[in-house]
Amino acid sequence: MSRSDALLTDLYQLNMLAAYLDHGLTDTAVFELFVRKLPPHRGFLMAAGLEQAVDYLESLAFTEDDIRRLRRLGGFPERLLGFLGELRFTGDLDALPEGTVFFPDEPVLRVAAPLPQAQLVETRLINLVHFQTVVASKAARLVLAAQGKPLIDFGLRRAHGAEAGLLAARASYVAGFAGTATLAAGIDFGIPVKGTMAHSFIQAHDDETAAFENFARSRPRDLVLLIDTYDTERAAERVVKLAPKLARDGIAISGVRIDSGDLGEQARRVRAILDRGGLRHVTIVASGGLDEDQILALRDAPIDAFGVGTALTTASDAPALDCAYKLQEYAGRPRRKRSEGKATWPGRKQVWRSVGAEREFAGDIVALAEERHGGEPQLQPVMRNGRRVQPAPALDAVGAYARDQLAHLPAALRRLDPFRYPVAIAAGLRDLALALDRAEASGAEGS
Amino acid sequence: MSRSDALLTDLYQLNMLAAYLDHGLTDTAVFELFVRKLPPHRGFLMAAGLEQAVDYLESLAFTEDDIRRLRRLGGFPERLLGFLGELRFTGDLDALPEGTVFFPDEPVLRVAAPLPQAQLVETRLINLVHFQTVVASKAARLVLAAQGKPLIDFGLRRAHGAEAGLLAARASYVAGFAGTATLAAGIDFGIPVKGTMAHSFIQAHDDETAAFENFARSRPRDLVLLIDTYDTERAAERVVKLAPKLARDGIAISGVRIDSGDLGEQARRVRAILDRGGLRHVTIVASGGLDEDQILALRDAPIDAFGVGTALTTASDAPALDCAYKLQEYAGRPRRKRSEGKATWPGRKQVWRSVGAEREFAGDIVALAEERHGGEPQLQPVMRNGRRVQPAPALDAVGAYARDQLAHLPAALRRLDPFRYPVAIAAGLRDLALALDRAEASGAEGS
Numbered sequence: 001m002s003r004s005d006a007l008l009t010d011l012y013q014l015n016m017l018a019a020y021l022d023h024g025l026t027d028t029a030v031f032e033l034f035v036r037k038l039p040p041h042r043g044f045l046m047a048a049g050l051e052q053a054v055d056y057l058e059s060l061a062f063t064e065d066d067i068r069r070l071r072r073l074g075g076f077p078e079r080l081l082g083f084l085g086e087l088r089f090t091g092d093l094d095a096l097p098e099g100t101v102f103f104p105d106e107p108v109l110r111v112a113a114p115l116p117q118a119q120l121v122e123t124r125l126i127n128l129v130h131f132q133t134v135v136a137s138k139a140a141r142l143v144l145a146a147q148g149k150p151l152i153d154f155g156l157r158r159a160h161g162a163e164a165g166l167l168a169a170r171a172s173y174v175a176g177f178a179g180t181a182t183l184a185a186g187i188d189f190g191i192p193v194k195g196t197m198a199h200s201f202i203q204a205h206d207d208e209t210a211a212f213e214n215f216a217r218s219r220p221r222d223l224v225l226l227i228d229t230y231d232t233e234r235a236a237e238r239v240v241k242l243a244p245k246l247a248r249d250g251i252a253i254s255g256v257r258i259d260s261g262d263l264g265e266q267a268r269r270v271r272a273i274l275d276r277g278g279l280r281h282v283t284i285v286a287s288g289g290l291d292e293d294q295i296l297a298l299r300d301a302p303i304d305a306f307g308v309g310t311a312l313t314t315a316s317d318a319p320a321l322d323c324a325y326k327l328q329e330y331a332g333r334p335r336r337k338r339s340e341g342k343a344t345w346p347g348r349k350q351v352w353r354s355v356g357a358e359r360e361f362a363g364d365i366v367a368l369a370e371e372r373h374g375g376e377p378q379l380q381p382v383m384r385n386g387r388r389v390q391p392a393p394a395l396d397a398v399g400a401y402a403r404d405q406l407a408h409l410p411a412a413l414r415r416l417d418p419f420r421y422p423v424a425i426a427a428g429l430r431d432l433a434l435a436l437d438r439a440e441a442s443g444a445e446g447s
Numbered sequence: 448m449s450r451s452d453a454l455l456t457d458l459y460q461l462n463m464l465a466a467y468l469d470h471g472l473t474d475t476a477v478f479e480l481f482v483r484k485l486p487p488h489r490g491f492l493m494a495a496g497l498e499q500a501v502d503y504l505e506s507l508a509f510t511e512d513d514i515r516r517l518r519r520l521g522g523f524p525e526r527l528l529g530f531l532g533e534l535r536f537t538g539d540l541d542a543l544p545e546g547t548v549f550f551p552d553e554p555v556l557r558v559a560a561p562l563p564q565a566q567l568v569e570t571r572l573i574n575l576v577h578f579q580t581v582v583a584s585k586a587a588r589l590v591l592a593a594q595g596k597p598l599i600d601f602g603l604r605r606a607h608g609a610e611a612g613l614l615a616a617r618a619s620y621v622a623g624f625a626g627t628a629t630l631a632a633g634i635d636f637g638i639p640v641k642g643t644m645a646h647s648f649i650q651a652h653d654d655e656t657a658a659f660e661n662f663a664r665s666r667p668r669d670l671v672l673l674i675d676t677y678d679t680e681r682a683a684e685r686v687v688k689l690a691p692k693l694a695r696d697g698i699a700i701s702g703v704r705i706d707s708g709d710l711g712e713q714a715r716r717v718r719a720i721l722d723r724g725g726l727r728h729v730t731i732v733a734s735g736g737l738d739e740d741q742i743l744a745l746r747d748a749p750i751d752a753f754g755v756g757t758a759l760t761t762a763s764d765a766p767a768l769d770c771a772y773k774l775q776e777y778a779g780r781p782r783r784k785r786s787e788g789k790a791t792w793p794g795r796k797q798v799w800r801s802v803g804a805e806r807e808f809a810g811d812i813v814a815l816a817e818e819r820h821g822g823e824p825q826l827q828p829v830m831r832n833g834r835r836v837q838p839a840p841a842l843d844a845v846g847a848y849a850r851d852q853l854a855h856l857p858a859a860l861r862r863l864d865p866f867r868y869p870v871a872i873a874a875g876l877r878d879l880a881l882a883l884d885r886a887e888a889s890g891a892e893g894s
Contacts, residue, residue: 009603011641020651123604127606187450204562204777217466261788338678339646
């Protein structure tokens, strides 16, 4: 039962490893993970998932059980199985710190390791970094749209499995969410866990007021009552009537939640009812199929916080990025893939970011790693010889860095307006690509 | 480290459980999981994920570690923690068999259990059944579009985490995929695992032909060479030149893969080169951002098999369904939620499907469970008193059933044409909903 994460890979990686070993292709390979182009509704991306990637690399090892399972699956040479049994990741990793805003063609991470290692880890590295980056990039838009109002992740149920739910809670917290409804994410990552009540709780009672009161007496802390099961305004009136009775027993209603209908209009009516009933301090939480466009449209509604589910955890308008993990250098020589529409920039690269007078991001240059440009280099050393160069930062520190990144986006990107952030390809990199193309044209890849 | 799956739930479930226990709300509750409406590009859905749901329910238990973690998280009454420590799922489950084609308003599964149990499991049940249903429904479209040509899942890397990648491999195999590239899915589920080679393998060599030959000699079985790294037609010529040399050593090239460019046009040119070179038996595999529309458009191209990644494992055009798990009956009395735009049909339900002369699906009726209608009842007993009523079917048997379902879809749905399959709500169910609405109008939910 103890299949390890080492087996979370594509069969073709093992096929290639067998051939690399047979033919002595074990020199240092440099792979970079980058995004080819932005999906339609994204002006920028936010890197996330690095910690899980490092954990994976640091703990990478095939167990004896794994090897037995591979042998049973059949067709793998014993030489390969012996190699896998000994395999550890001994390479270097450079990466954008989690929470960094980035753009297409910019490496998110760079692996330099013996070719079989760097090849094997492709699948799971992409799997971990792609998904959290997808969610952090979506969450950053939601955070900008909410303009300071707190957002809570409600999306475990429709996330794509358990790991997706947990990592979405993490990635959205990095990007500025206030918390998650997912209990296990609180336990695994220390993210604040928030929770109200479901319609079924109301429906299990014959009487809506009795349901509110029963819940309040059992769970008086952070008390948020769900008021849209039958008739939202009537339920708000019931909350007003119930409040003094609860108050006499020291129980304060903290908020109400509306999960359906025209949220702006409902919130206005409910706000009026609550205010008339002396419940000005009671907040209104809105949820139910929200995305950043709807949150922007609700900016003037008397809503104090938003619960976001499916649109966040599945990043439903852009559930995948056109990203790749490509060989850029082998045995010290730069490489370039030239497949139609999928050509890559060769060599080890670095990204330099210039900032303006207010530290707002002004433009990036993608350059060869050995070049020096103005601004700040974005990729940082993360692992050397298979070990972290420093301890993982605390999640709250990552979140603070991400907030700082969002604060320094160009104003158009902060407003979620269409805006093409300037990313230049350095002359040295263009020259190298051209030189490699010329070499191929003259037949260097043989016939 | 051994946090159990029992904690894969929303905080609010525990809040509600505390209140249910305090107020004696522990009678039998009936919840149903259903889809409210089809996403834009779907004419039908295919149920999947039931086996994982049953595994979850059968093994549901909070460990002592879980309870300690909850105590550390804080705020949970000891009465609740004591209850959770003893909790097992003791209820009944009825469900559509995996692979069943279904439509909105039709229950996919029905849980009947003491209210606290039925409530707690909501989050993970939806999480498991929703995702596999999303992927099986997408995969079914791809299978129909491919018109008998084999499809392989290439999508672990962009799936939303590890569990998503594994369950997507499973759900797509149920719907008719021939296999997956995901090694761990082969090991966990016995799904056939397929693999070719990556561009990096070619790029690590100075010479494309040498790369082909090295790979062929190391991995001669099911040998598929990737030919689009530099120039697809030149690579095809190289394959033709290499083939006789390999044949002398008993190595047969099984196929070539094209992963970029105009796949139809490339396939025609490559087919011509291979045929001229005497390699008529060598198949062409196409991959690279494929979805069902592109596969339909490639129907006349000389492509023998398709690799599908992101569009499958993220179901990128419809990564989530508008589904819900709603309380339909409590303590023997039907319940109805009436939230704006989210009203539910009350009571325990069954779906009856009529078929035509060729066993093609002619129309469904959603009725109360105790009613009898024409056709076949679709929900089947799966668990009684917390245990399976029969062993889990083999995955290949599930796949055969799913193929049979697709074969009996109305022709328009098989062609992926827009077509609204007739689903009627039985008179008895409408009457019950009306009666509950009248009761609410007369104030039965109190003031």
